[in-house]
Amino acid sequence: MTTTDSPQLPATPKGPPSRATARRRRSGDTERGFSRVFRWIATGAGALILATLAAVALFLLLRAWPAITASEEELSSAVGRYPEGTSLLEFIGPLIFGTLLAAVLALALATPVAMGIGLFISHYAPRRLAQVLGYLVDLLAAIPSVVYGLWGFLVLAPVVKPVWFWLGDNFGWFPLFAGDVSATGKVLATVSVVLAVMILPIITAVSREVFLQTPKLHEEAALALGATRWEMVRTAVLPFGRSGVISAAMLGLGRALGETMAVLMIISPGFLVYSLQILAGAQHQTIAAYIALDFAEATGLAVNALIATGLALFLITMAVNMIARAIVARRKEFSGAN
Amino acid sequence: MAQRIDVKDVNIYYGDFLAVEGVSMTIEPRSVTAFIGPSGCGKSTFIRTLNRMHEVIPGAYVDGSVELEGVDLYGPGVDPVAVRRNIGMVFQRPNPFPTMSIRDNVLAGVKLNNRRISKSDADDLVESSLRGANLWNEVKDRLEKPGSGLSGGQQQRLCIARTIAVKPQVVLMDEPCSALDPISTLAIEDLIQEMKKDYTIVIVTHNMQQAARVSDRTAFFNIAGTGKPGKLIEMDDTATIFSSPSEQATEDYVSGRFG
Numbered sequence: 001m002t003t004t005d006s007p008q009l010p011a012t013p014k015g016p017p018s019r020a021t022a023r024r025r026r027s028g029d030t031e032r033g034f035s036r037v038f039r040w041i042a043t044g045a046g047a048l049i050l051a052t053l054a055a056v057a058l059f060l061l062l063r064a065w066p067a068i069t070a071s072e073e074e075l076s077s078a079v080g081r082y083p084e085g086t087s088l089l090e091f092i093g094p095l096i097f098g099t100l101l102a103a104v105l106a107l108a109l110a111t112p113v114a115m116g117i118g119l120f121i122s123h124y125a126p127r128r129l130a131q132v133l134g135y136l137v138d139l140l141a142a143i144p145s146v147v148y149g150l151w152g153f154l155v156l157a158p159v160v161k162p163v164w165f166w167l168g169d170n171f172g173w174f175p176l177f178a179g180d181v182s183a184t185g186k187v188l189a190t191v192s193v194v195l196a197v198m199i200l201p202i203i204t205a206v207s208r209e210v211f212l213q214t215p216k217l218h219e220e221a222a223l224a225l226g227a228t229r230w231e232m233v234r235t236a237v238l239p240f241g242r243s244g245v246i247s248a249a250m251l252g253l254g255r256a257l258g259e260t261m262a263v264l265m266i267i268s269p270g271f272l273v274y275s276l277q278i279l280a281g282a283q284h285q286t287i288a289a290y291i292a293l294d295f296a297e298a299t300g301l302a303v304n305a306l307i308a309t310g311l312a313l314f315l316i317t318m319a320v321n322m323i324a325r326a327i328v329a330r331r332k333e334f335s336g337a338n
Numbered sequence: 339m340a341q342r343i344d345v346k347d348v349n350i351y352y353g354d355f356l357a358v359e360g361v362s363m364t365i366e367p368r369s370v371t372a373f374i375g376p377s378g379c380g381k382s383t384f385i386r387t388l389n390r391m392h393e394v395i396p397g398a399y400v401d402g403s404v405e406l407e408g409v410d411l412y413g414p415g416v417d418p419v420a421v422r423r424n425i426g427m428v429f430q431r432p433n434p435f436p437t438m439s440i441r442d443n444v445l446a447g448v449k450l451n452n453r454r455i456s457k458s459d460a461d462d463l464v465e466s467s468l469r470g471a472n473l474w475n476e477v478k479d480r481l482e483k484p485g486s487g488l489s490g491g492q493q494q495r496l497c498i499a500r501t502i503a504v505k506p507q508v509v510l511m512d513e514p515c516s517a518l519d520p521i522s523t524l525a526i527e528d529l530i531q532e533m534k535k536d537y538t539i540v541i542v543t544h545n546m547q548q549a550a551r552v553s554d555r556t557a558f559f560n561i562a563g564t565g566k567p568g569k570l571i572e573m574d575d576t577a578t579i580f581s582s583p584s585e586q587a588t589e590d591y592v593s594g595r596f597g
Contacts, residue, residue, distance in 0.1 A: 127396075217433040221497070223394055225447035225504060226423030235446055239437035 057314065064308035070301060078301035081271055081294070088305065090272070092312050097274050098284035099313065102188055102263065103256035105278065106195035111249050114200050118207030123233060134208060141201035149265030152194035157185035157266065164189060164279045175276045182281035186268045189278040191286075194262050199252035206251065210244030211237050243328040250324040257317055260288040269293070287313040340367035340538045341407045341424075341507040343388060348402035349567075350383055350392060357383050359567035361402075363557060365508075370530060370539045372549035372576065375559035375591070380568025381542045382430075384559070385510050388540065389425035390418040406507065423447075425508040426501035431517045432493035434485030434500070441481040443496055444468060447504035463503055471499035472529050491522020498529065508538040516544060527552050546592055550580050558588045 067075070067088055075091075076082040082091055117137060121130045161184075168181035218236040227235060263286050270282035277283050285293075291306050298306055343365040350358040358380035365371045373381040386392040387400050390411060404411045411421050434443045444464045448455055455463070464481065468474040473495040477488070485496050494514060501509055511530075515523040530552045533539060543549050549556050557573035572585045583589050 215433070217429060217431060218435060220391065220394065220427075220429065221433040221435065221500075222446070224389065224391055224422055224427035224429075225450060225500065226419050227447075227450050228419050231450045235435060235450070239435065242437070 060307060060311040060314055063304055064311045065304070066301060067304035067308040070304075074301060075305060079298075079305050080302075082305075083272070086272070088308060091305075092287075092309050094272055094274050095285055095287045095290055095309060096312055096316060098188070099257055099286040099288070099316065101276070101278070101284065102191050102195060102286055103253055105189070105192035106199060106256045107249055107253050109192060109196035110200045110203055110252060111245070113196075114203035114248070114252075115207050115245060117200075117204045118211050119233060119237070121204075121208050122211035123229070123237065134205075137201050137204045139201075140197070141205070145198065145259060145261040146265070148194055148198055149262040152190060152262055152266040153186070156194060157190050160190055160193065161185035168279050176278050179275075179277035179280035179283075181279045182268070184268065184281060186266055187279055187281055188267065188284045191263050191266050192278070194266060195256045195259055198259060198262065199255050202255065203245075203248045203252045206248030207241065207245050210241040210248070214240045246324055246328055250321060253320055253324075254317055257313065257320070258288055259286075260292045263289040264292050340536060342367050343508065343538065343540075344403075344405040344408075345388075346403045346405070348384075348387060348400060348404060350380065350387055350400050351398065352395065353397040356567045358387075358559075359569055361570045363570060363573050365538060365540060366555065367538045368534055368536075369554040370534050370541060370552050371555045371557065372553035373540070373542045373557050373559060374544075374546055374549050375568070375571075376561065377544070378564075378568070379559040379561040381557075381559045382512050383568070384570075385512055385540060385542050386427075388508070388510055389427055390421045391427060393418065423504055424506055425510060426504065426506035428494070428497050428501055428509065428511040428514045430513045432490055432497055434488070434493050434496050436484065436486040438485060439482045440477050440485050440488070440496060443485040444499050444503050446500055467499040467503040468496075470502050470533070471495040472525060472532075473499055489522070491518045491525055494518060494522070494526060495529065498526075498533075502533070502537070506537070508540065509533065511539065511541040513542050513544060515548065523548070546580075550576060556580070558583070558585070558591060560587050560591070 070078075070088070072085055072087050075088060076084050076086060117133070121133050121137075125133060164185060164187065165181050167177045168179075171177045214237045218240065219232055222232040222236045267284065267286075267289065268281050269285035269290070271285060273283055275283040287309050291310055294302070295306055345361055345363045345365075348358070348361045349356060350361075361384060373385060375381050383392060388404060388411075392398050392400060400412060403413075406421075406424065410416070434440075435446060438446060441460075441464050444467050445455070445460055448460075448463065465474060465478075468477060473492060476492060477483075477496075485493065488496060494517075498509075498514075515526050518526065527548065530539060530541065534554075541549075541552065553576045555573060556576040556579040558571045558579060559568050560571045561568045571587050572579070572583060574583065579588060580592050583592065589595075
């Protein structure tokens, strides 16, 4: 902004200027009329986000508090699912695990495909086809999650069942595919596939936009060195898009973590187990689906327990976002922003 | 390490639009050839046809022939990727890869096609290329720092180092100094003088003093008007072009009189 408050100004003998003067200086004389109004609007919008976030966090914490402080006996008598002598943490732990497992698997399935589609649209497809494809991918995002749930339940589960059996028979030694393969197909693996389809559009859309913004200069630099198309993508486009793709993946992960309806409709839930066996039935449940499943019938302390579970989800999502930011920031020096 | 280029009857198109018409010229090895002319006359377009970078733009194509030591670069079965390995290019604005360190930038071309290179060979190549671009002394202590942290002139020399690291026959430079300050420009011009011992160099420049300072031969391009194709007006020894050109248009241009 203005340079009037820069340190090279001679300091007044009576110490730093008062707060009011400093503020007047900072906003300067250039701000009047609409410029000032706009500044208020922008500041207000920024503050609103913080206020909303704080309100949600406060609500979760206050309503979860009775459950957090309750004894094991109180919990198991209030909540039907809590066996005798189960603490809140022992109950929520497996739910967190199930939520993360489903979301991470979905992300692992969706990200490579989304990057492939994004690259195809931005650098390989003829322009006409690229537009149509981009539009179709965006349409995927418009499908309600309840429809995805129905599709996963009625169509996908029967179709992938033979695949799950094949995986279980041939790769049963791999921890993820161990255990008895469910005969219904309503398992975490199926949920992950549905979640992957659901987060595909957002990751694709963001990756595509990022890839399209690769500076022509860098692409031509690679080509002029004798790069093939793929090498040009590898040396210029992917490094440029790296942080954007990570952000896109985190947006997708956020959706996968919080997805309720599709998971609820597909999975046959299991509680109190930490299980990697994604092909076996009754092994997992996610936080969001669990809350939706039990909320209608919960009263009193049971509601607080559910909200405590929601608080856990809130914290996970926040942690995921912070980690993603840290990853992006770590190589900031090489981002080309300087 | 340096080869001759023969251009015969080249027409250059962007889709239906004829951008440059009927260019024929010979570019001698181990010399500096400068292209001068007003904006939009097609000199940048033309230099990009010499390493098949022109066709990167959708709808752009070339007819006629461009021969490198008798081999037509536009002949059937010629891979543009191989052409660009032989004929390197330095661009108007410095474009080191921002996500790579200085060292990786120099090695970028060498590492393409999954070619393996031992650590000591890589170290030698980085040093010799950076020395070749007069940049070694300035960056030898920070090879792992990002290339984008250098000054503009240093970045451009890094791009030259990257280009010569793949050992091309010819180095094309498209207004390499237009984004640089006079001191960096001088550094690049000195470098061009040294490089011509080993390479065939072609440079596009808007700066006639620069053409006069660095080049052995100069080609003057001109355009009759907007929408008309650019043409090669004449090409001769630089001294001749700037003292007694055979065409009136050339004389008008180099002496600063137009029209």
